[in-house]
Amino acid sequence: MKNKLLFLSSLVLVFIINLFAGNIDPYYYTILIYIGINIILASSLNLINGYTGQFSLGHAGFMAIGAYLSVSFSTYFAPFFIESFGQGIFGNTISFIILLLIGGIAAAIAGIIVGVPSLRLKGDYLAITTLGFAEIIRVIIQSLDVVGASQGFRGAYIFENGMKAAMIPADMSSVPYVFYSVPKYTNFFWTFAFVVIIIFFISNLMSSSYGRGFLAVKDDEIAAESMGVNTTKFKVIAFVSGAFFAGIAGALYGHFNLYINPEDFNFLKSVEIVVMVILGGMGSMIGVIIAAVILTILPEFLRGISEYRMIIYALLLIIMMLLRPQGLFGVQLRPGKKNKNK
Amino acid sequence: MKFGGLTCVDSLNTHVGKDELVGMIGPNGAGKTTVFNIITGVYNPSSGDVLFKEKSVVPLKPYEVAETGISRTFQNIRLFQSLSVRDNIRVSFVKSINAGFFISTLQIGNYLNEENEIEDKIDELLEIFGLIDVRDEYAVSLPYGEQRKVEIVRALATSPELLLLDEPAAGMNPTEKTELMNLIKMVKDKFKISILLIEHDMKVVMGVCERIIVLDYGKKIAEGNPENIKNDPKVIEAYLGESHH
Ligand SMILES: Nc1ncnc2c1ncn2[C@@H]1O[C@H](COP(=O)(O)OP(=O)(O)OP(=O)(O)O)[C@@H](O)[C@H]1O
Ligand SMILES: [Mg+2]
Numbered sequence: 310m311k312n313k314l315l316f317l318s319s320l321v322l323v324f325i326i327n328l329f330a331g332n333i334d335p336y337y338y339t340i341l342i343y344i345g346i347n348i349i350l351a352s353s354l355n356l357i358n359g360y361t362g363q364f365s366l367g368h369a370g371f372m373a374i375g376a377y378l379s380v381s382f383s384t385y386f387a388p389f390f391i392e393s394f395g396q397g398i399f400g401n402t403i404s405f406i407i408l409l410l411i412g413g414i415a416a417a418i419a420g421i422i423v424g425v426p427s428l429r430l431k432g433d434y435l436a437i438t439t440l441g442f443a444e445i446i447r448v449i450i451q452s453l454d455v456v457g458a459s460q461g462f463r464g465a466y467i468f469e470n471g472m473k474a475a476m477i478p479a480d481m482s483s484v485p486y487v488f489y490s491v492p493k494y495t496n497f498f499w500t501f502a503f504v505v506i507i508i509f510f511i512s513n514l515m516s517s518s519y520g521r522g523f524l525a526v527k528d529d530e531i532a533a534e535s536m537g538v539n540t541t542k543f544k545v546i547a548f549v550s551g552a553f554f555a556g557i558a559g560a561l562y563g564h565f566n567l568y569i570n571p572e573d574f575n576f577l578k579s580v581e582i583v584v585m586v587i588l589g590g591m592g593s594m595i596g597v598i599i600a601a602v603i604l605t606i607l608p609e610f611l612r613g614i615s616e617y618r619m620i621i622y623a624l625l626l627i628i629m630m631l632l633r634p635q636g637l638f639g640v641q642l643r644p645g646k647k648n649k650n651k
Numbered sequence: 652m653k654f655g656g657l658t659c660v661d662s663l664n665t666h667v668g669k670d671e672l673v674g675m676i677g678p679n680g681a682g683k684t685t686v687f688n689i690i691t692g693v694y695n696p697s698s699g700d701v702l703f704k705e706k707s708v709v710p711l712k713p714y715e716v717a718e719t720g721i722s723r724t725f726q727n728i729r730l731f732q733s734l735s736v737r738d739n740i741r742v743s744f745v746k747s748i749n750a751g752f753f754i755s756t757l758q759i760g761n762y763l764n765e766e767n768e769i770e771d772k773i774d775e776l777l778e779i780f781g782l783i784d785v786r787d788e789y790a791v792s793l794p795y796g797e798q799r800k801v802e803i804v805r806a807l808a809t810s811p812e813l814l815l816l817d818e819p820a821a822g823m824n825p826t827e828k829t830e831l832m833n834l835i836k837m838v839k840d841k842f843k844i845s846i847l848l849i850e851h852d853m854k855v856v857m858g859v860c861e862r863i864i865v866l867d868y869g870k871k872i873a874e875g876n877p878e879n880i881k882n883d884p885k886v887i888e889a890y891l892g893e894s895h896h
Contacts, residue, residue, distance in 0.1 A: 312758060510756050517755035517762075518741045518748055518769050521734070525742040528731035535691055535725075537717035537746030537809055546752060592733070 312513065319505045327498035338497070342565050344605045345500035346558050351585035351601040352507045352594065353554035358583065359592035360515060361547040362527025363428070364436040368555050368582045370443030373574035374419050375412030375556025376563040377456055380491050383408050383564065384465035385473055387489035405494040409503075409560045416556025417549050419446075424548040429541050435548075443579055450571045461570035464490035495565035503561065507554055511594060523547055527592070577619060584622045588629060590636020600637065663699075663871050665864050667813060672839050672846045674856035677866035678889060683849045684726055686866070687815050691723050692716040703813065718746055722811035724802040726818050726849070730790040736801055737786040740773045743808035776804045779838065795822045800831075807838065814839075816848045820855060828852075832859045853890065857881065865889065 330338065350368060357365045383390065383404070390407075394400030419442075427438040451459045457475040467473050468486040477486070514520040522543045525533035530540050563569050585604050589597030608615060629636070663686060667673050675683050688694040690701050692713040701708050708716050722743075731739050748769070750762050777783045780800045785793060790801050799819050806814055819835065820828040836859045839846050850856045856863060857877040865873040865880060867889040873880055880886055 513758055514752075514756045517750065517758070518744050518766060519750055519752065519755040521738055521741045522745040524734055524738070525731050525745070528733055529729050531693065531713070532725065532729035532731065533742065534713035535693075535717055535723055536743045536805060537714050537722075538742060539712075539714045539746075 312509070316505065316509050319509075320502055323501040323505060324498055326501075327496060330497040339565075340605065340609060341497065342495065342500050342561075344602050345497075345504050346562050346565075347582075347585065347601040347605045348504050348598050349500075349507055349554055349558040349561070350582045351589065351597045352511060353551040353558070354582050355586045355589070355592065355594070355597045356511060356523075356554075357547050357551040358586050359590075359597065360511075360527065361523045361544055362591075363544055363548065364433060365439045365548065365551070366436045366583060367423075367439030367441075367443030367579055368551070369574040369576070369578035370439070370446040371416040371419060371552040371555035372559035372562065372578070373443070373446050373450060373571070375416045375559030376569050376574070377450060377462065377559075378415040378556075379408040379412035379560035380462060380563040380569060381456060381465075382411050383492055383494070384462075384489045385467075387465070387492070388467070401492070401494060404492075405499065405564070408494070408564070409499075409557055412560030412563075413553045413556040416559065417553040420549040420552030421545070424545050424552070428544040428548060440576070440579070443574070444576065447571045447574060450574075459571060461568055462491075463568045464488055491564060491567040493564065493567060495561045495563075500561055500565075503554075503557055508594065508598075510550075524592075580619070580622060584626060587626060588637060590638045593636060593638045596636050596638025663866070663869075665871060665874060667845050667847050669845055670839070670843055671862065672836060672848065672860050674860035674863040675847060675849045675866060676851070676853050676856060676863060679851075681866040682869040683866055684817055685869075687723055687817055687847075687849070690716070690815065691721060714746070717809055717811075720810070720812035721815065722806040722809040722813075723815035724799070724806050724817055724819060726821065728795070728798050728802060730798055730801060730805075732789070732791045734790060735787050736777070736782060736790045736793070737773055739790045739801055740776065740805050740808045741769065743805050744769045744772075746809065773808065776807055779841075780804050780834070796827060799823075803835075803838075807842065811844060813845045813847065816846060818849050818851060820850065820852075828855050829858070832856070835859065853881070853886075 333341065350372060354365060354368045357363050390404045391400075394403045423438060423442045424435075427434045450456060455475060456462045460476065462475055465473055465475060466477055466486045466488050468481060468484045470484055472481065472484070474481075515523065522533070522538045523546075525536070525538050526540045526543050533540050559574075562573070566573075581604065585600045586597055588604070589595075589600030608618060611618070611621070663682075675686065677683050685694065689696050690703075690708065692708065692711050692715070696709060703716075703719055703721060706719070708719060708721070711719070731742060734742070748765065750760070750765055754760055754762055774783060774786070777786050780803065782797065782800060782804065785797065790798060793801065799821070803816065803819055806816075816835065820831050823831060832855060835846065835848065838844075848856065848860065860877060862875065863873075863877055863880045864871060865883070865886050867885075872885045872889060873883045875883070
């Protein structure tokens with residue numbers, strides 16, 4: 310009960326702040342939104358890599374699916390959404406909830422397709438599979454004209470003769486069309502509402518007895534299985550829920566940036582999310598949130614040397630491993646006072 | 652059971668009756684732990700079958716074996732290192748809990764009642780084993796003897812009908828060993844379960860076990876009540892043989 314009250318008041322707080330968010334300088338506002346999106350991405354990966362002890366390396370792939378699918382729907386089906394729900398605040402809200410869910414569910418389905426076969430295998434197949442998966446998704450998008458291919462995607466042209474396309478084909482230059490750009494639905498409220506949702510989702514799940522299954526899988530699969538925990542099931546649940554939220558984050562990103570490009574979801578983006586989780590301390594909610602904030606703001610200060618970002622991440626990780634292997638905020642496991650007297 | 656060309660457990664034929672406390676003894680490397688791993692589905696036997704309540708458990712995965720009512724402890728302690736004593740035991744309720752993924756995240760319906768019930772059951776078990784005061788400590792931070800007890804409690808918390816204990820008294824002194832054996836017997840009577848218990852030291856099991864199985868080089872060399880086992884020439888030889896190593 311206390312928990313639900315806290316949840317609702319957090320949402321109300323986000324709503325109230327949103328009323329004043331118009332006064333924020335656009336540059337800071339953008340950073341704020343990216344912070345929120347990165348918190349969602351890092352927390353959802355934390356569920357897989359931190360709490361459940363798997364190693365997924367393709368989170369940007371799920372983000373891409375969420376972004377591209379929801380943006381495709383909001384542009385190609387714009388007439389449908391406008392006709393059905395109108396463009397008032399109420400209609401936009403309904404449209405956006407549907408679009409967010411489309412992004413999340415599409416990513417979750419991709420999560421099932423990738424996760425079920427690779428999580429059943431013992432060992433570190435997941436890192437390789439997810440890495441490959443994210444690259445494949447990016448390459449596919451790069452060659453899909455319907456979403457602008459490597460040019461990126463800004464919206465849909467709907468021609469008078471019923472044709473739809475992301476770019477104007479050469480032979481159609483004389484046909485009248487309407488251009489539906491990506492609607493700017495994402496704002497402070499939606500972004501941070503999902504930050505609140507994912508925080509409560511993870512903390513509720515991990516504090517429940519059921520949620521002990523995830524932590525048991527991370528610590529010792531054989532012991533977990535022997536106590537009746539279906540380890541594959543728990544891995545898949547963590548993986549698919551992580552993918553779902555990455556899809557939501559993608560949908561939020563697309564409807565804020567209003568332009569998406571396959572390169573937004575490249576290997577570097579996946580690594581960035583992994584670094585947030587490792588830096589924050591695998592399985593530490595607060596740590597990962599703080600790391601997401603820091604790693605969103607940091608590149609802004611380092612704009613001049615942005616091509617060295619990979620190197621900076623690598624250095625950060627190495628320093629981290631040497632000085633604080635448990636992450637900035639991870640728990641240091643106390644060494645057991647094992648009095649082995651055998 | 653064969654590993655490569657090595658036969659570790661060879662045509663073992665035995666049983667554990669309802670509410671029975673059976674001891675399994677044998678020298679190092681006799682194959683005792685391997686028998687547990689076969690029963691619990693960690694290993695698949697190269698030939699033969701394991702029946703539990705008249706059904707084969709060989710095709711089952713380890714978690715499915717646990718669901719049928721077989722639970723175990725590990726010789727090389729396998730506690731969950733990032734979890735407290737209480738949370739280690741909470742893992743055992745995952746398989747029987749009504750609240751699934753959605754109820755646990757939304758914390759609706761009967762969620763709180765069920766969590767409280769689980770809490771009470773855990774406390775009851777911890778009380779029996781004298782672990783109630785350390786329930787919030789990290790399980791792996793406890794002394795070995797207590798870690799073994801946490802393992803027993805964790806196994807018991809799955810509500811098994813057959814409990815497999817792999818050297819539960821290892822590393823304890825003789826008094827502690829005897830105490831633990833009496834505790835195990837008490838638990839068996841209280842919860843009406845069958846227990847198969849591995850022990851290295853013949854003397855320890857003599858007092859509490861109704862029947863003893865002796866393994867040597869993967870073969871059963873004797874089986875019977877403690878009195879007969881103690882005087883069995885083959886058993887004496889196996890154990891004398893061991894002391895020469
Ligand atoms: N996975 C495995 N692969 C290969 N050999 C194995 C494996 N597991 C066990 N063995 C071998 O099987 C034999 C029996 O091992 P097991 O652990 O069952 O003995 P044990 O009776 O429990 O001995 P101890 O009293 O030392 O615990 C040993 O020779 C061991 O090396
Ligand atoms: Mg053994």
